[in-house]
Amino acid sequence: MLFALPVIAGDNFWTIKGPYGGAVSKLAFDPVNPSIAYAASPNGIFRSVDGGQHWTAAPELVGTPFIDVAVAASDPQKVFASSVYALYESTDRGVTWFKVSGSFGSYAVAVSRTNADIVYSDSSGGPIRSSDGGVTFGNVGTGLPSFPSAISALAVDPQTPDTVYASFQTSAGVYKSIDGGAHWTAANSGLTATVTFSMIIDPSNGSTLYAGGTTGLFKTTDGGNSWIPLTNGLPASQFTYSLSISPGSPSTIVAGLNSGLFKSTNGGTSWTGPIAFNGSTINSLAIDPVNPANILLTANSITSRSSDGGVNFTASSGLTAFYTQAIAVDPRNASIVYASGSAGAFKSTDLGETWASLTSTLTQGLAVDSQNSQTVYFITLGQLRRSLDGGATSQDFATGLPSGAAQFIAADPHVQGTVYTIIGNVVYKRVGSDPWVKSNTGLPTGSFSFLAIDPNNTSTLYTGGGSGLFKSTDGGTSWSAAGGGLTGVNPAGLTIDPFDSRHLLTWANSSGYESTDGGANWLPFAVADGRQAIFLAFDSTGPGRIYNYSSDAMDRSLDGGKSWYPMQTGLGQLHIGVLVVAPGGNTLYAGGTSGGVWVFHIARARAVSH
Numbered sequence: 001m002l003f004a005l006p007v008i009a010g011d012n013f014w015t016i017k018g019p020y021g022g023a024v025s026k027l028a029f030d031p032v033n034p035s036i037a038y039a040a041s042p043n044g045i046f047r048s049v050d051g052g053q054h055w056t057a058a059p060e061l062v063g064t065p066f067i068d069v070a071v072a073a074s075d076p077q078k079v080f081a082s083s084v085y086a087l088y089e090s091t092d093r094g095v096t097w098f099k100v101s102g103s104f105g106s107y108a109v110a111v112s113r114t115n116a117d118i119v120y121s122d123s124s125g126g127p128i129r130s131s132d133g134g135v136t137f138g139n140v141g142t143g144l145p146s147f148p149s150a151i152s153a154l155a156v157d158p159q160t161p162d163t164v165y166a167s168f169q170t171s172a173g174v175y176k177s178i179d180g181g182a183h184w185t186a187a188n189s190g191l192t193a194t195v196t197f198s199m200i201i202d203p204s205n206g207s208t209l210y211a212g213g214t215t216g217l218f219k220t221t222d223g224g225n226s227w228i229p230l231t232n233g234l235p236a237s238q239f240t241y242s243l244s245i246s247p248g249s250p251s252t253i254v255a256g257l258n259s260g261l262f263k264s265t266n267g268g269t270s271w272t273g274p275i276a277f278n279g280s281t282i283n284s285l286a287i288d289p290v291n292p293a294n295i296l297l298t299a300n301s302i303t304s305r306s307s308d309g310g311v312n313f314t315a316s317s318g319l320t321a322f323y324t325q326a327i328a329v330d331p332r333n334a335s336i337v338y339a340s341g342s343a344g345a346f347k348s349t350d351l352g353e354t355w356a357s358l359t360s361t362l363t364q365g366l367a368v369d370s371q372n373s374q375t376v377y378f379i380t381l382g383q384l385r386r387s388l389d390g391g392a393t394s395q396d397f398a399t400g401l402p403s404g405a406a407q408f409i410a411a412d413p414h415v416q417g418t419v420y421t422i423i424g425n426v427v428y429k430r431v432g433s434d435p436w437v438k439s440n441t442g443l444p445t446g447s448f449s450f451l452a453i454d455p456n457n458t459s460t461l462y463t464g465g466g467s468g469l470f471k472s473t474d475g476g477t478s479w480s481a482a483g484g485g486l487t488g489v490n491p492a493g494l495t496i497d498p499f500d501s502r503h504l505l506t507w508a509n510s511s512g513y514e515s516t517d518g519g520a521n522w523l524p525f526a527v528a529d530g531r532q533a534i535f536l537a538f539d540s541t542g543p544g545r546i547y548n549y550s551s552d553a554m555d556r557s558l559d560g561g562k563s564w565y566p567m568q569t570g571l572g573q574l575h576i577g578v579l580v581v582a583p584g585g586n587t588l589y590a591g592g593t594s595g596g597v598w599v600f601h602i603a604r605a606r607a608v609s610h
Contacts, residue, residue, distance in 0.1 A: 014554075017320070020318065021303070022342075022596070026066075027297070029287075030093065031289045034288045043065070044066060051288070052296040066082060069081045073114075078090070101134070107122040107123075108127075108151045120164055123137075123149065141183055150169045173191045174199065174209075191227040194213065197213050199211045204250045207223040208267075216238060217229070243285065244286050260276060261282055277297075281300075295309070297313070325341040326364065328366040332371075339355070345378055370413045405423070413458060418431050420461070420476065422451060446465070450491075450492070454501050465490060469491050491508050504519055512548070535548070536548050553566065
């Protein structure tokens with residue numbers, strides 16, 4: 001008797017061990033015990049017990065994107081976190097979490113400093129209020145601007161919890177309610193920021209607020225009746241993305257701009273900076289409520305900590321919210337895997353268990369040479385680079401190419417040194433030390449975002465995107481349309497059956513399509529009932545083995561798509577943009593906007609006698 005999938009046990013579940021980093025949308029300290037800190041990320045809520053030096057994910061929230069997190073100052077056991085799926089709460093300082101309400105998403109959250117039962121949340125219809133700690137919420141009030149859910153921050157008056165402010169990521173600016181959100185009025189006089197990204201309220205004086213947006217930083221001392229720009233020491237016309245104020249010393253404020261970290265010690269009258277991360281965008285900030293010398297921030301998709309008021313920062317560890325834009329596995333050694341994204345490029349030599357940083361610069365694409373594992377290709381800030389030492393160092397590899405951002409890179413699976421790239425919607429090819437050659441004959445002017453190489457015959461290529469699907473049978477010298485039956489479909493990717501080169505799968509707009517004649521004709525490809533086709537991949541270990549990712553779920557077929565078995569255990573609500581089946585088929589790597597590289601080790605079937 002033979003046991004086989006879909007039995008999911010032992011190794012058959014998804015785990016994530018890194019790389020560290022990612023876009024954190026909100027950082028917050030515990031107001032009483034600042035050794036405890038929280039981070040809201042695309043990959044869940046992370047918690048630190050050493051002031052932000054090391055982070056641990058809340059297990060039940062991994063894979064769920066979060067936008068905001070707020071701690072109740074009067075009862076720090078209570079922590080609220082905003083997700084597009086629901087508002088979540090912890091009643092044990094972030095150790096465990098549960099849904100407050102699954103009937104609406106939450107895009108921002110704030111808690112009264114004096115009453116932990118008063119919670120404001122931004123729902124899809126706009127801000128709503130709870131008077132019982134989030135058990136029930138009232139209705140959206142009147143007087144709000146258009147797009148009332150486009151709120152960047154909520155701030156509750158520290159002395160009068162019925163007074164609440166909402167800043168908008170639109171030209172609406174800031175609105176105010178003095179009756180718990182039942183009625184709202186604009187509070188924008190002098191506030192000229194066309195879009196407001198951040199807002200904080202002075203914890204000692206509810207009439208003083210700061211708001212930052214596309215045209216700088218502003219302050220009000222009369223509850224929003226009038227605003228003045230803060231310019232002394234701040235660069236002109238800079239975006240202000242994040243703000244934090246010290247509860248113990250409210251004259252100390254830190255501001256995260258798109259040009260670095262700035263600091264004021266006199267309530268915003270004057271500023272110094274950039275004191276750190278010059279030229280970088282600071283996405284989120286938090287200042288220690290007890291000791292303002294301790295600052296947490298996220299810049300360049302890395303969360304760091306300062307203990308000297310922002311002079312020096314040290315990157316933290318454990319926060320796996322890395323936005324994965326590309327994954328490449330060494331074709332000769334499945335244990336070696338590379339990942340790249342907003343936080344740079346990383347390498348693992350142990351099947352994704354541990355990761356080492358290769359570069360901290362935005363890296364969008366990756367490819368590994370099929371015959372020489374030391375040769376790795378990168379797209380860094382849109383520019384092609386090549387490493388000849390396994391990623392340790394890299395050099396410019398774009399000589400001979402036109403200026404412009406590279407969109408894709410692929411290495412020939414059989415011919416050493418042959419590589420393709422797409423720049424400006426044009427395909428280019430390089431063979432060994434020969435110069436780059438434009439390979440665009442037959443392709444229309446338009447949009448191309450991917451290139452697939454036939455693993456059995458590398459002279460056969462496919463490219464596609466917004467201009468349709470095209471095929472080359474001469475190594476990219478000439479191209480012809482290959483989208484029969486795909487009228488109006490703009491493919492997002494294509495995968496080629498390693499056992500039958502005429503068998504192709506493509507996907508677009510959550511639908512799958514199949515060709516059995518090398519792209520001449522296409523028909524809809526059915527995935528599991530109730531699923532979408534967002535990313536499809538063949539498994540080279542056996543005919544008919546196909547994987548499909550479908551909006552927070554993964555399925556596997558062993559019979560060419562006739563039947564499907566779920567395999568999303570541990571995956572959470574991850575949004576995948578990349579799925580790679582490692583050589584040998586025993587390991588899957590997945591990544592996307594929700595962060596990190598997820599790994600699935602398949603425990604293969606084994607015979608059992610009776």
